[in-house]
Amino acid sequence: MTGGTDATVPKIYGWCPGALRPMMSGDGLVVRIRAPLGRLSSQQARAIAALSLKHGNGLIDLSARANLQLRGVRESDLRDLIAALQDLGLVEQEATAEARRNALVTPFWQPNDTSHAIAVDLNAALTEATDLVLPGKFGFAVDCGIPLQLQNTAADIRLERSGADLLLVADGAQTGLPVQAAHAVEEAIALARWFLDQGGAPEGRGRMRPLIARRGPPPAHVAARATPTPQQGLGPTAIGRLVALEFGQISAHDFDMLAQLGPLRLTPWRMLLVEGVQDIAAQPGLILAATDPRLQVRACTGAPGCLQALSSTRDLARDLAPFVPEGALLHVSGWAKGCAHPGPAALVLTATAPDTFDLIHHGKAADQPLRETLSASALRAAPTILTEGS
Ligand code: SF4
Numbered sequence: 001m002t003g004g005t006d007a008t009v010p011k012i013y014g015w016c017p018g019a020l021r022p023m024m025s026g027d028g029l030v031v032r033i034r035a036p037l038g039r040l041s042s043q044q045a046r047a048i049a050a051l052s053l054k055h056g057n058g059l060i061d062l063s064a065r066a067n068l069q070l071r072g073v074r075e076s077d078l079r080d081l082i083a084a085l086q087d088l089g090l091v092e093q094e095a096t097a098e099a100r101r102n103a104l105v106t107p108f109w110q111p112n113d114t115s116h117a118i119a120v121d122l123n124a125a126l127t128e129a130t131d132l133v134l135p136g137k138f139g140f141a142v143d144c145g146i147p148l149q150l151q152n153t154a155a156d157i158r159l160e161r162s163g164a165d166l167l168l169v170a171d172g173a174q175t176g177l178p179v180q181a182a183h184a185v186e187e188a189i190a191l192a193r194w195f196l197d198q199g200g201a202p203e204g205r206g207r208m209r210p211l212i213a214r215r216g217p218p219p220a221h222v223a224a225r226a227t228p229t230p231q232q233g234l235g236p237t238a239i240g241r242l243v244a245l246e247f248g249q250i251s252a253h254d255f256d257m258l259a260q261l262g263p264l265r266l267t268p269w270r271m272l273l274v275e276g277v278q279d280i281a282a283q284p285g286l287i288l289a290a291t292d293p294r295l296q297v298r299a300c301t302g303a304p305g306c307l308q309a310l311s312s313t314r315d316l317a318r319d320l321a322p323f324v325p326e327g328a329l330l331h332v333s334g335w336a337k338g339c340a341h342p343g344p345a346a347l348v349l350t351a352t353a354p355d356t357f358d359l360i361h362h363g364k365a366a367d368q369p370l371r372e373t374l375s376a377s378a379l380r381a382a383p384t385i386l387t388e389g390s
Pocket residue numbers: 300301302303306307308309310333334335336337338339340
């Protein structure tokens with residue numbers, strides 16, 4: 001099975017590829033852009049599309065933290081690319097400030113509303129907090145509108161609405177601390193320091209959730225959180241149209257096309273929100289209909305884009321998408337790490353060799369398989385293999 005050998009034990013890097021600390025992948029450097037407030041003006045977005053074509057391979061990923069990642073960047077081009085991104089106001093001057101500014105805000109913020117005001121202040125406070133050394137993936141979520149949008153999105157410290165109150169919540173806790181908007185940022189920073197003081201990040205790594213599981217939230221965190229609400233789906237919204245990206249990736253050409261329609265908001269759901277627009281022309285890599293079967297598949301970069309991948313993934317996921325039962329999710333993973341979907345899925349194919357996969361039901365990419373060494377061609381020829389034995 002997948003998890004036993006050195007070749008298949010997932011490597012935990014504990015950090016993400018920032019613009020100032022890019023990561024090498026199978027198709028070149030990956031350069032991450034953390035857009036302030038998750039919004040790009042049309043001019044910024046069009047410039048990014050041009051930079052992707054000039055310095056990268058013309059492919060742009062949208063991550064689960066609502067960051068853009070330019071792929072295939074040549075090492076010799078990195079300096080010019082970073083300088084251009086800094087000119088656009090999209091990259092800090094210094095890597096540690098860039099890493100600390102890890103705050104997500106609901107994509108549906110409006111100018112000067114509570115989410116917007118808090119997110120602006122939080123970004124400024126994190127940039128200035130030079131003594132605050134948090135783990136690379138440690139992040140904040142600002143979700144103060146109605147309805148809540150980020151409850152299912154990974155974050156360590158949350159500022160979220162609960163009825164008339166704002167709550168400060170340590171991830172993993174069912175309760176939080178009521179805070180006034182004017183003090184929300186200082187309370188959030190204090191909670192980050194509490195996390196460090198409690199030993200949440202031994203050796204510089206760690207997340208809030210396991211700490212809360214071990215010792216519970218701070219004693220003053222006793223107010224009930226709001227009942228979970230469904231996340232906004234694909235299609236028209238009050239701000240513009242939400243369009244999904246096949247496998248969370250878009251070509252520079254399509255990105256430029258969307259940017260010509262309006263400013264873009266980046267979501268953590270592999271969707272872009274195009275401001276002020278309700279009609280968007282169909283393109284092969286864009287998903288416009290809620291019934292599109294590609295919404296029921298997740299697939300990581302796979303080979304050749306990922307150095308650790310044992311097989312390509314997305315071509316198979318695309319071919320099998322129409323055969324995934326309604327309401328189920330198929331996760332195709334290049335190996336046991338399961339980057340595209342860390343949680344369990346109804347159907348999982350984990351590569352063990354080129355075009356060879358283990359099949360797992362109701363589990364994660366590294367779980368015990370129901371069937372082993374299925375070839376991609378056999379799966380294509382008889383997609384019912386996927387659900388046999390369910
Ligand atoms: S799960 Fe996919 S993207 Fe992640 S390391 Fe493995 S092959 Fe690469």
